[in-house]
Amino acid sequence: MTQIAVIELRAPSDGRSGRVFLDRKLLERFKLEDLEREFEAAFIDPEDEARMDLIEALLNAEQPLQVSIFPGEQSPPEFHAYFRDPNDPESRLFACVLVSEPIVRKLLEAPPHMVFETETFQIMGSDTTSASLQSAFEAWAGRLWPDRTLPKFEILPWPIEEVHGQPPTPPDRPKGAPRGAVASLPDTDFPTPEELSA
Amino acid sequence: MTQLPLIEKCPEARACIWWAHGFKHFPHRDIRKSDTRHGPARYLPETSPATIEAMETETVRTAERVELSPGKSEYLHDAGEVIGWDMGKDATYSFAECSGGQTAGRRFHGQPMATGNHKLGGKK
Numbered sequence: 001m002t003q004i005a006v007i008e009l010r011a012p013s014d015g016r017s018g019r020v021f022l023d024r025k026l027l028e029r030f031k032l033e034d035l036e037r038e039f040e041a042a043f044i045d046p047e048d049e050a051r052m053d054l055i056e057a058l059l060n061a062e063q064p065l066q067v068s069i070f071p072g073e074q075s076p077p078e079f080h081a082y083f084r085d086p087n088d089p090e091s092r093l094f095a096c097v098l099v100s101e102p103i104v105r106k107l108l109e110a111p112p113h114m115v116f117e118t119e120t121f122q123i124m125g126s127d128t129t130s131a132s133l134q135s136a137f138e139a140w141a142g143r144l145w146p147d148r149t150l151p152k153f154e155i156l157p158w159p160i161e162e163v164h165g166q167p168p169t170p171p172d173r174p175k176g177a178p179r180g181a182v183a184s185l186p187d188t189d190f191p192t193p194e195e196l197s198a
Numbered sequence: 199m200t201q202l203p204l205i206e207k208c209p210e211a212r213a214c215i216w217w218a219h220g221f222k223h224f225p226h227r228d229i230r231k232s233d234t235r236h237g238p239a240r241y242l243p244e245t246s247p248a249t250i251e252a253m254e255t256e257t258v259r260t261a262e263r264v265e266l267s268p269g270k271s272e273y274l275h276d277a278g279e280v281i282g283w284d285m286g287k288d289a290t291y292s293f294a295e296c297s298g299g300q301t302a303g304r305r306f307h308g309q310p311m312a313t314g315n316h317k318l319g320g321k322k
C-alpha cells in the first residue's frame with residue numbers, strides 16, 4: 001500500500017493554504033518550493049473567479065448559510081457542496097467537492113501520485129458522516145477565507161440511505177417460480193384456514 | 199477532419215494523461231441544469247467516469263485544436279448532441295485542455311461546453 005505524506009502548503013503570493021497528499025517516495029524528488037509553486041498555479045481556475053465573488057457576497061451578509069451536499073455517482077462517492085442563496089432558496093451556488101481518503105488513495109495510484117487541495121477540492125478523512133462533512137466544509141471555507149469571521153453553515157446532507165444505494169425495489173410478483181413450479185394453483189377449490197382448523 | 203496523434207498535436211504534452219480535475223464537472227445526485235448557471239459545467243446525470251474519460255480523450259485526439267488561452271493546448275469537438283449543461287444551458291461541445299506544471303506533470307481534462315461560453319470567444 002502506498003505510504004502517503006501530507007504537507008501543508010501556503011501560496012507565497014497571497015497566503016492561501018491547502019494540503020498536498022503524495023506518495024512518500026516523491027519526497028526525495030521535490031522540494032517544498034516546487035510543491036508550493038504547483039499549488040499556487042493550480043489553486044483556482046480563472047472561470048471560477050466570478051462565482052467566488054458571488055460566494056463572498058453571500059458571506060458578507062453575515063447570516064447563517066445553508067449548504068446542500070450531494071453525493072456523486074461513483075462508489076465511494078465524492079460529495080458536491082452548494083450554497084443555497086437565502087434570497088432564492090431554489091438557486092444553488094457550487095462551492096466545492098469534498099473527497100474522502102479512500103478516493104484520494106485511489107487517485108494517488110495514478111501519476112503524478114500527488115493530489116492538491118484547491119479552491120474547489122477539499123480532502124477529508126474516511127468518515128463521511130454529517131459531522132465529518134460539516135467539519136470538512138468548514139475547513140474548506142477557513143482555508144479560502146483565513147482572515148474573516150465565517151457565518152454558521154447549516155449542512156443539509158443527502159439522505160444517507162440514498163448515498164449507499166437503496167435496495168432494489170421488489171417486483172410486483174415473483175419473476176419465476178423455483179425449479180419450474182407453476183406459479184399459480186391449478187385448482188382453486190382448496191380448503192380455507194377455517195376449514196382446516198375445524 | 200484530419201486525425202493527428204496526440205503527440206503531434208500537442209508536442210509539449212508527451213506525458214499527457216487524463217485526470218478527473220477534482221470531479222468538478224462530474225454529475226451528482228439531483229444535479230439540475232440551473233446548478234451550472236454560475237459554473238462549473240456538468241456532464242449529464244449518469245455519465246460514468248469511464249465515459250467522461252473516453253469522451254475527453256477522444257476530443258484531445260481528434261478534435262480541432264483551438265487557440266483560446268496562451269500556454270494551453272485546447273481542443274473543441276462538436277458532439278452533435280447534448281452531453282451536459284454549461285451556464286444553465288444545454289452543452290453540445292466537448293472541450294478539453296492540456297495543462298500542468300513541472301511537478302504534477304502535464305495532464306488534460308475536459309468539460310461540456312455550451313454555445314456562448316466565453317472560452318469559445320467568437321468561435322462558436
